[in-house]
Amino acid sequence: xxxxxxxxAMGCAVISACALSLGTARAAHDQKLIDRGAYLARxxxxxxxxxxxxxxxxxxxxxxxxxxxxxxVPNISSxxxxxxxxxxxxxxxxxxxxxxxxxxxxxxxMPYTQYAHLSDADTxxxxxxxxxxxxxxxxxxxxxxxxxxxxxxxxIMFGWNLLFTDKTVIPTGEDKPGSVERxxxxxxxxxxxxxxxxxxxxxxxxxxxxxxxxxxxxxWIAPNITSDPISGIGSWTEEEIIxxxxxxxxxxxxxxxxxxxxxxxxxxxxxQKSDLRAIARYLKTVPPVRDPGQEKPDYAFQNPRRVDIxxxxxxxxxxxxxxxxxxxxxxxxxxxxxxxxxHQLQGQGTEDQFYPSLTSNTATGSxxxxxxxxxxxxxxxxxxxxxxxxxxxxxxxxxDAQIAAVADYVLNHFGNPSARVTPADVKRLRHAxxxxxxxxxxxxxxxxxxxxxxxxxxxLVISLFRRRRRRQR
Amino acid sequence: xxxNRVAASGLTRRFLLKCAAVIPAVSLGRRAFAAQPSTxxxxxxxxxxxxxxxxxxxxxxxxxxxxxxxLTLNDPNFPGKASALWAALRAENVADMTHFDEFSARHPEMxxxxxxxxxxxxxxxxxxxxxHAVPAVGHPVDNAQYxxxxxxxxxxxxxxxxxxxxxxxxxxxxxxxxxxxxxxx
Numbered sequence: 001x002x003x004x005x006x007x008x009a010m011g012c013a014v015i016s017a018c019a020l021s022l023g024t025a026r027a028a029h030d031q032k033l034i035d036r037g038a039y040l041a042r043x044x045x046x047x048x049x050x051x052x053x054x055x056x057x058x059x060x061x062x063x064x065x066x067x068x069x070x071x072x073v074p075n076i077s078s079x080x081x082x083x084x085x086x087x088x089x090x091x092x093x094x095x096x097x098x099x100x101x102x103x104x105x106x107x108x109x110m111p112y113t114q115y116a117h118l119s120d121a122d123t124x125x126x127x128x129x130x131x132x133x134x135x136x137x138x139x140x141x142x143x144x145x146x147x148x149x150x151x152x153x154x155x156i157m158f159g160w161n162l163l164f165t166d167k168t169v170i171p172t173g174e175d176k177p178g179s180v181e182r183x184x185x186x187x188x189x190x191x192x193x194x195x196x197x198x199x200x201x202x203x204x205x206x207x208x209x210x211x212x213x214x215x216x217x218x219x220w221i222a223p224n225i226t227s228d229p230i231s232g233i234g235s236w237t238e239e240e241i242i243x244x245x246x247x248x249x250x251x252x253x254x255x256x257x258x259x260x261x262x263x264x265x266x267x268x269x270x271x272q273k274s275d276l277r278a279i280a281r282y283l284k285t286v287p288p289v290r291d292p293g294q295e296k297p298d299y300a301f302q303n304p305r306r307v308d309i310x311x312x313x314x315x316x317x318x319x320x321x322x323x324x325x326x327x328x329x330x331x332x333x334x335x336x337x338x339x340x341x342x343h344q345l346q347g348q349g350t351e352d353q354f355y356p357s358l359t360s361n362t363a364t365g366s367x368x369x370x371x372x373x374x375x376x377x378x379x380x381x382x383x384x385x386x387x388x389x390x391x392x393x394x395x396x397x398x399x400d401a402q403i404a405a406v407a408d409y410v411l412n413h414f415g416n417p418s419a420r421v422t423p424a425d426v427k428r429l430r431h432a433x434x435x436x437x438x439x440x441x442x443x444x445x446x447x448x449x450x451x452x453x454x455x456x457x458x459x460l461v462i463s464l465f466r467r468r469r470r471r472q473r
Numbered sequence: 474x475x476x477n478r479v480a481a482s483g484l485t486r487r488f489l490l491k492c493a494a495v496i497p498a499v500s501l502g503r504r505a506f507a508a509q510p511s512t513x514x515x516x517x518x519x520x521x522x523x524x525x526x527x528x529x530x531x532x533x534x535x536x537x538x539x540x541x542x543x544l545t546l547n548d549p550n551f552p553g554k555a556s557a558l559w560a561a562l563r564a565e566n567v568a569d570m571t572h573f574d575e576f577s578a579r580h581p582e583m584x585x586x587x588x589x590x591x592x593x594x595x596x597x598x599x600x601x602x603x604x605h606a607v608p609a610v611g612h613p614v615d616n617a618q619y620x621x622x623x624x625x626x627x628x629x630x631x632x633x634x635x636x637x638x639x640x641x642x643x644x645x646x647x648x649x650x651x652x653x654x655x656x657x658x
Contacts, residue, residue, distance in 0.1 A: 308533055308534070308535055309533045309535075309536065309621075309623070309624040310533040310534065310535025310536040310537075310538075310539070310621070310624065311535060312623075313536070313621050313622050313623045313624045315619035315622075340640070341639050341640050341641055342641045344640065345623055345640075350641055350642050350643055350644070351633075351642060351643070352643055352644060354643060354644035354645070354647075355641060355644075387644065387645070388645065389645075390645060
């Protein structure tokens with residue numbers, strides 16, 4: 001009897017041990033999948049849009065400025081009530097790769113046109129990560145998206161999707177780390193670089209003829225990143241591209257601000273070096289697109305116009321009267337007062353280039369000074385793996401005329417002297433008023449949309465008619 | 474403004490130049506020269522005198538103008554003293570500042586003038602200064618005159634390691650970490 005009990009006990013122990021190890025194996029497998037999903041979410045930069053700065057991760061509420069109005073990003077945490085906690089994998093997949101969430105059509109501010117190329121395995125890992133590992137945020141975004149008619153009718157996206165969504169799956173290149181193939185997948189699908197860096201047509205769809213030739217995002221210019229040595233980044237070395245993605249800055253070339261700073265902060269700095277190398281390698285293969293009329297790269301304005309130190313280094317009038325008068329519009333004096341303490345009097349930046357030189361700098365060398373003006377207005381905030389990069393925002397300190405004056409001074413002395421800034425430009429950028437599109441093109445867009453919807457209906461009617469005919473046969 | 478000053482001082486400068494050319498030739502010596510002191514110094518001469526005194530080939534003209542007018546404001550006889558100093562230095566063919574001690578031993582009265590000029594360039598102000606960043610209103614001794622801030626020569630020798638206050642030289646919070654070169658310095 002005793003031996004039987006002993007055997008039974010032993011048997012139970014063996015069985016439970018097996019069950020336990022099976023369980024831990026499963027847990028390990030899940031953990032691996034979750035880790036993979038987390039890496040993919042990082043690389044896909046979901047955080048930048050789905051997290052409102054200062055609020056819990058993935059709680060939504062971030063405002064995306066579009067030419068049609070502000071789009072408020074939804075909560076994608078695992079909250080069952082406000083997030084995606086109740087979504088099935090199929091629903092998640094449809095939202096991610098087709099832009100159709102259970103709550104309705106998404107606007108292409110969500111880069112589903114790029115995510116359409118994601119692999120099934122990566123989509124699965126993302127689903128597991130978001131539904132199982134992301135902390136629920138139990139409240140909805142405060143604001144709501146209100147776009148003007150007809151864009152508030154989300155169903156119009158049906159026609160748009162039909163026309164502009166390409167669902168080709170791109171090979172992930174996972175078996176070839178650091179390869180061009182891997183880079184293609186990252187650039188075109190996961191990291192959705194083209195969402196900002198490809199110009200858009202009047203329907204706000206990417207111009208497929210000019211991939212990565214540069215776009216506009218809320219007033220900022222997302223530069224041309226094709227392999228063109230003058231308009232693009234063809235003259236950058238692979239290492240420089242990697243450094244840029246990791247640090248958000250390359251000495252003598254460019255610094256990331258605006259949305260790109262967010263991409264560095266939330267995404268690129270966490271990516272494996274082999275993936276960054278893959279991106280750099282792929283970008284080198286992107287067909288070059290030259291900006292007509294551009295003769296040298298934006299960063300190639302290298303010779304500052306020297307100014308006598310005596311002019312820059314002048315006594316401030318410290319009388320109470322002059323202190324009240326904060327309205328000077330002399331670019332040089334504004335530069336000395338607001339910029340020189342970091343960028344130095346002759347614009348050379350600090351020796352370690354933490355505060356970058358204003359010469360050899362795409363922000364000042366571009367023919368379009370948007371990024372310079374926006375950096376002055378909104379400042380630069382970028383967290384990197386080696387610390388915080390910071391430039392104060394001057395939108396509350398300087399008025400439009402003053403910002404135009406100081407930007408002109410900088411362009412004239414350190415950058416591209418043919419670029420000009422007017423107070424009206426500053427005003428437009430200050431209010432993120434990218435509405436020049438809306439004003440000029442809204443009628444075209446409504447007209448275009450009507451045509452698209454009409455076409456779609458026509459196609460549907462024809463196919464229905466054909467089907468009926470077939471049945472009749 | 475500078476042009477006006479040059480025009481106004483034209484005659485004297487010409488006279489001075491003539492003196493400088495003639496005096497050594499007739500070997501009148503420094504006593505004779507001192508007997509006809511100039512009461513002014515041209516901005517160009519002051520710049521050259523400054524360059525000689527601080528041992529630099531280039532100095533900024535605008536800063537020089539501020540130093541000259543500041544020094545003149547505090548001492549109306551300054552232009553004459555400076556002019557005499559420059560003439561004496563040239564008359565005695567003093568090659569550079571390594572010979573300044575011998576020179577000032579011969580001219581103790583010129584030593585003080587030299588020091589005020591050097592001090593204006595190095596400290597970035599001239600006159601008396603009570604230690605406040607802003608001249609105190611109605612302060613009895615504060616007659617400091619602004620000459621230069623970032624261009625003050627005192628910053629130059631240590632500029633690789635130290636900072637002109639309010640001008641950053643490194644990354645944010647750089648002051649928290651000692652400079653890398655400290656081991657070699």
